[in-house]
Amino acid sequence: MAPGAPSSSPSPILAALLFSSLVLSPALAIVVYTDREVYGAVGSQVTLHCSFWSSEWVSDDISFTWRYQPEGGRDAISIFHYAKGQPYIDEVGTFKERIQWVGDPRWKDGSIVIHNLDYSDNGTFTCDVKNPPDIVGKTSQVTLYVFEKVPTRYGVVLGAVIGGILGVVLLLLLLFYLVRYCWLRRQAALQRRLSAMEKGKFHKSSKDSSKRGRQTPVLYAMLDHSRSAKAASEKKSKGLGESRKDKK
Numbered sequence: 131m132a133p134g135a136p137s138s139s140p141s142p143i144l145a146a147l148l149f150s151s152l153v154l155s156p157a158l159a160i161v162v163y164t165d166r167e168v169y170g171a172v173g174s175q176v177t178l179h180c181s182f183w184s185s186e187w188v189s190d191d192i193s194f195t196w197r198y199q200p201e202g203g204r205d206a207i208s209i210f211h212y213a214k215g216q217p218y219i220d221e222v223g224t225f226k227e228r229i230q231w232v233g234d235p236r237w238k239d240g241s242i243v244i245h246n247l248d249y250s251d252n253g254t255f256t257c258d259v260k261n262p263p264d265i266v267g268k269t270s271q272v273t274l275y276v277f278e279k280v281p282t283r284y285g286v287v288l289g290a291v292i293g294g295i296l297g298v299v300l301l302l303l304l305l306f307y308l309v310r311y312c313w314l315r316r317q318a319a320l321q322r323r324l325s326a327m328e329k330g331k332f333h334k335s336s337k338d339s340s341k342r343g344r345q346t347p348v349l350y351a352m353l354d355h356s357r358s359a360k361a362a363s364e365k366k367s368k369g370l371g372e373s374r375k376d377k378k
Contacts (some may be wrong), residue, residue: 225244
């Protein structure tokens with residue numbers, strides 16, 4: 131640098147852009163999905179579904195962690211972990227021999243199955259997913275309710291009732307359009323039949339009128355012939371009468 135030359139300093143605009151790109155750039159967080167509630171009967175099994183969305187490809191270092199918080203409890207305990215392509219069931223707690231891994235990371239699925247349900251299994255299950263470098267995001271929770279007999283949910287009953295009503299309405303509409311189609315088809319057939327009958331009558335009347343037209347001159351000719359024959363016979367008889375008078 132030459133003596134006396136002004137010292138160069140970074141542009142304020144360039145510094146602001148560098149700061150925003152490194153610090154203020156928004157990061158896409160991983161999003162985890164589970165059901166809100168699941169229901170199961172004592173002695174049966176239930177599937178706890180867990181899926182996720184990530185802005186990154188599915189990593190080989192992807193991990194799933196399930197935690198359980200008993201109903202009315204404060205602390206959550208880890209009951210299952212998946213990492214490096216292997217499932218690990220925690221050796222503590224009541225789920226150690228009843229959990230089955232049914233997920234598939236390639237399909238972004240981290241679901242597990244809990245067998246032989248009991249009333250003590252009521253509580254909240256939390257699914258946590260890490261897909262490096264996408265590791266920032268919220269967990270998702272599902273609440274398990276265990277009953278002696280799984281109750282029919284109000285939404286299911288309401289959906290069945292609405293579906294039945296819609297089915298009846300669609301059936302009535304179908305019957306209405308079917309009856310209407312048959313009626314219109316019958317009316318069209320009757321209309322075609324009436325048109326054919328009217329055309330037949332017209333042709334018949336035309337033939338009759340033409341026949342009468344041909345017969346009229348013949349009748350007049352016959353009448354003229356009969357009149358001329360009668361006049362000839364009368365003239366002949368009159369001539370015979372006059373000849374007889376002359377002979378006398």
